[in-house]
Amino acid sequence: MGKKGVGMGQTGIYPVQDWVALRGAWCYEQARVVATGSVRQRLEAQRLRVVVLGLVGRGKSSLLNALVGEPVFATGAVHGVTRGAQAVDWRVGEYPVELVDTPGLDEVGETAAVWELALGAELVLLVLSGDPNRLEINILSRLVRSGKPVIVVMNKMDQYPPAAQAQLQARWQSGKLARWVAGTDVVWVAAQPTGWQKTATGKVVRQSLAPQVEELRRVLVTQVQTLAPALLALNALHTTAQQPPLLAPPAQTEALIWRASTTKALAVAVNPLLGVDLLIGAAVDGALLLRLARRAGVTLTPVEASKLLYLIAGSLGGLGVGSSLLAGLLAGGGLWLPYLALATGRGAVAGLATYLVGRLGWQYLVQGKTWGTGSAREQVHRLVGAIDQGAVLARLRQYLHHPPGDGIQ
Ligand SMILES: Nc1nc2c(ncn2[C@@H]2O[C@H](COP(=O)(O)OP(=O)(O)OP(=O)(O)O)[C@@H](O)[C@H]2O)c(=O)[nH]1
Ligand SMILES: [Mg+2]
Structure with a gap:
């Protein structure tokens, strides 16, 4: 060859x-x-x-x-x-x-x-x-x-x-x-x-x-x-x-990212309107980035936050989040599946997107608002690849099926 x-x-x-x-x-x-x-x-x-x-x-x-x-x-x-x-x-x-x-x-x-x-x-x-x-x-x-x-x-x-x-x-x-x-x-x-x-x-x-x-x-x-x-x-x-490796955030920051992810996952799962995902997504993700910036001690204007969000979210489209959405839907049982399973799949994927935004956003912020060498798109692509998306999705699904407080967990 x-x-x-x-x-x-x-x-x-x-x-x-x-x-x-x-x-x-x-x-x-x-x-x-x-x-x-x-x-x-x-x-x-x-x-x-x-x-x-x-x-x-x-x-x-x-x-x-x-x-x-x-x-x-x-x-x-x-x-x-x-x-x-x-x-x-x-x-x-x-x-x-x-x-x-x-x-x-x-x-x-x-x-x-x-x-x-x-x-x-x-x-x-x-x-x-x-x-x-x-x-x-x-x-x-x-x-x-x-x-x-x-x-x-x-x-x-x-x-x-x-x-x-x-x-x-x-x-x-x-x-x-x-x-x-x-x-x-x-x-x-x-x-x-x-x-x-x-x-x-x-x-x-x-x-x-x-x-x-x-x-x-x-x-x-x-x-x-x-x-x-x-x-x-x-x-x-x-x-x-x-290229800098994917950074693991401190436990408290990881917990903050996780909370935002589950909030979004739940909000999307319980909302029957597909288009609403985007609105909820932008609001939760934008707020998360601003909070991460405060923690990292970096100033991030709302305009910068939305640019960052746009960059990360734009790269996710080509990274299998779209297909994992589809996979999430199919794994739930196909077109005839009960609405709940479908919504859970959608919610988990939305939560995953927030998780990725949080992890990548954190990396970008603590590196001093830079992606390092190479194009931003390529760096985002590489870092997303370093995160075990399957494991995050599984955790989010579990959360949605048994949210804390329903007596099962
Ligand atoms: N006498 C002579 N002139 C040359 C030679 N190579 C290029 N030139 C002339 O130098 C001028 C600039 O050439 P370009 O190839 O456009 O230069 P460039 O480095 O691409 O320029 P920019 O794109 O403006 O940065 C042109 O007028 C060419 O004809 C050479 O070997 N001998
Ligand atoms: Mg030239």
């Missing part, structure tokens, strides 16, 4: 001396066990994400166009041509590669989103077009400190006479830059070179020349073909290691 022989139980086909492949394959298997979300999807599909990064106008879009051999992305001399990240599918041997173009990093406002993409990629191409300025050195330093595999692409080399190019090269071979990036990871290209030509009338005009990116293509092909499993594994393990 795996490409390059990398798959379950196939690591033994590597010659023992082939350490890179052997370690890559081993890490790959480890990463498959722990990775979650979109990183896991890429890992399973052995699909690499390569992101270009660089300041405005360095030729990022031109470079990707030259690599794929088609004018996929808009380019131009004006400031900030690329406004949002866009991807194009490419392929290196058997490996699908997603090449992602990003807006220039000195474009105000886009920085966080671009960094999130770059730090989540298997490989970053940092595009420069001359000696790096201070901002570019900071960018490179952040990439290196994050342990991100980087290829430095020195673009627009048609603009440098050979002597100037030699000077540039010397700086990558000694000093600070050389300590950060190996010489073999600095590649010299001209993505959209221009030259001057004399017309029949004697006028000298600017003329587009063929791109010179073969060296980069060669480096990419070699790296991807030998290192794809290792690059995927490295990124997946790194991302996973940075």
